[in-house]
Amino acid sequence: xxxxxxxxxxxxxxxxxxxxxxxxxxxxxxxxxxxxxxxxxxxxxxxxxxxxxxxxxxxxxxxxxxxxxxxxxxxxxxxxxxxxxxxxxxxxxxxxxxxxxxxxxxxxxxxxxxxxxxxxxxxxxxxxxxxxxxxxxxxxxxxxxxxxxxxxxxxxxxxxxxxxxxxxxxxxxxxxxxxxxxxxxxxxxxxxxxxxxxxxxxxxxxxxxxxxxxxxxxxxxxxxxxxxxxxxxxxxxxxxxxxxxxxxxxxxxxxxxxxxxxxxxxxxxxxxxxxxxxxxxxxxxxxxxxxxxxxxxxxxxxxxxxxxxxxxxxxxxxxxxxxxxxxxxxxxxxxxxxxxxxxxxxxxxxxxxxxxxxxxxxxxxxxxxxxxxxxxxxxxxxxxxxxxxxxxxxxxxxxxxxxxxxxxxxxxxxxxxx
Amino acid sequence: xxxxxxxxxxxxxxxxxxxxxxxxxxxxxxxxxxxxxxxxxxxxxxxxxxxxxxxxxxxxxxxxxxxxxxxxxxxxxxxxxxxxxxxxxxxxxxxxxxxxxxxxxxxxxxxxxxxxxxxxxxx
Numbered sequence: 195x196x197x198x199x200x201x202x203x204x205x206x207x208x209x210x211x212x213x214x215x216x217x218x219x220x221x222x223x224x225x226x227x228x229x230x231x232x233x234x235x236x237x238x239x240x241x242x243x244x245x246x247x248x249x250x251x252x253x254x255x256x257x258x259x260x261x262x263x264x265x266x267x268x269x270x271x272x273x274x275x276x277x278x279x280x281x282x283x284x285x286x287x288x289x290x291x292x293x294x295x296x297x298x299x300x301x302x303x304x305x306x307x308x309x310x311x312x313x314x315x316x317x318x319x320x321x322x323x324x325x326x327x328x329x330x331x332x333x334x335x336x337x338x339x340x341x342x343x344x345x346x347x348x349x350x351x352x353x354x355x356x357x358x359x360x361x362x363x364x365x366x367x368x369x370x371x372x373x374x375x376x377x378x379x380x381x382x383x384x385x386x387x388x389x390x391x392x393x394x395x396x397x398x399x400x401x402x403x404x405x406x407x408x409x410x411x412x413x414x415x416x417x418x419x420x421x422x423x424x425x426x427x428x429x430x431x432x433x434x435x436x437x438x439x440x441x442x443x444x445x446x447x448x449x450x451x452x453x454x455x456x457x458x459x460x461x462x463x464x465x466x467x468x469x470x471x472x473x474x475x476x477x478x479x480x481x482x483x484x485x486x487x488x489x490x491x492x493x494x495x496x497x498x499x500x501x502x503x504x505x506x507x508x509x510x511x512x513x514x515x516x517x518x519x520x521x522x523x524x525x526x527x528x529x530x531x532x533x534x535x536x537x538x539x540x541x542x543x544x545x546x547x548x549x550x551x552x553x554x555x556x557x558x559x560x561x562x563x564x565x566x567x568x569x570x571x572x573x574x575x576x577x578x579x580x581x582x583x584x585x586x587x588x589x590x591x592x593x594x595x596x597x598x599x600x601x602x603x604x605x606x607x608x609x610x611x612x
Numbered sequence: 613x614x615x616x617x618x619x620x621x622x623x624x625x626x627x628x629x630x631x632x633x634x635x636x637x638x639x640x641x642x643x644x645x646x647x648x649x650x651x652x653x654x655x656x657x658x659x660x661x662x663x664x665x666x667x668x669x670x671x672x673x674x675x676x677x678x679x680x681x682x683x684x685x686x687x688x689x690x691x692x693x694x695x696x697x698x699x700x701x702x703x704x705x706x707x708x709x710x711x712x713x714x715x716x717x718x719x720x721x722x723x724x725x726x727x728x729x730x731x732x733x734x735x
Contacts, residue, residue: 349706350702350706590647594646609640
């Protein structure tokens, strides 16, 4: 019995140590990587050293207890590993001694580590990095997601994603991309790349929530975390507020997106009581703060569009005229395929099916051939113009391009009903 | 590059084929998916298969023929059909695999098709 109790105490202790390591990893991974890699731009070596440090923590902490400043312990251990692997480069790491001394001082048990994650975000979204690798790099270096998790979210094979991440990190080092925040004149453009990469993670999760019952591939929380990080580190950038507001509006509705039987519920039929008020209020506040900075941009416009949708249950009617203006404004800022298709959807909903069709037909067929929202909107516009045969063809295509089984069931039902 | 999309279904999913309450949605989803593949002009070949219980499996062991009723292995998911598609790379093949009804209700295995072997005489 005594032995049994000791064993269970050990198990409980090990579990709590593991919980601390996991919590530290979530909160500090990016901070520690940014700090280690800022020295010589070697992200891969920094991440390796850090994961060795986390492994060492799991070995050492259960025996010796959790250190007062786990971050400092991990940073010291990781730095020592780096010195061991690159002894001749040790000099580069010396500057970190001062940081560690400050963190180790008894008066500063919870001293925050200098936050260099912002420069790391700019590195990940650097123009020299292939566009589709920026988001995966951020997810890995700031949040510590592994290649397999990222691969699943982006529909890429885990081996391929691993190789692409290795190549991207090698490029950062070889190209000498600096770990710094861009100058003021370059900042808006470079920030747009950071924000777009964050939004790409959110979009994936949206499709993935739409596309599967597997919650592991949802990256909405990760994207919101990253946007919060940018907002806290760059409190004068209205587009960062806009992005965070946009994602909060959409995320606030997730509980209303599925009905009691798990069926898909489109926005116009959603029960507004199921929307998360706290997120909506936060989003409204962010948008108000952004507008005071007086620099309009794509994310603020998209957030404003979401805000209008959210207002509909309160005012009792959707303000279509305002939606139309904001969509037109969005097209002047960002004439993407998605923006044209949602503009057409607004026109269609306003009873202007013919105008909606004109917008849709103006798009390049190669760009829309597998873009599901295009076919859904095209079907609706044809239906609005009493063109049943054309509507049926477009609807069939939309159903065939739908990833989510519940959305597919919903569209099949619409087709039967229409 | 050619890939085979191997569609695996669970018994529960496959039984939707014959239940009048579910057959419409089941076939509607598949017909639309196949239609989208055809419209995109990437389909090389493909078929749905009769259920696994219609299978007959043959082995020759120690020179003896062994014929069994049923599929090779009794697993949770069984082969329900396949497509061979021509797309630029694996990423594109995975995009299509994700849109198939089998992805949500079973699994899709994506495998590159072997290129034809060269007929040049061996060294």
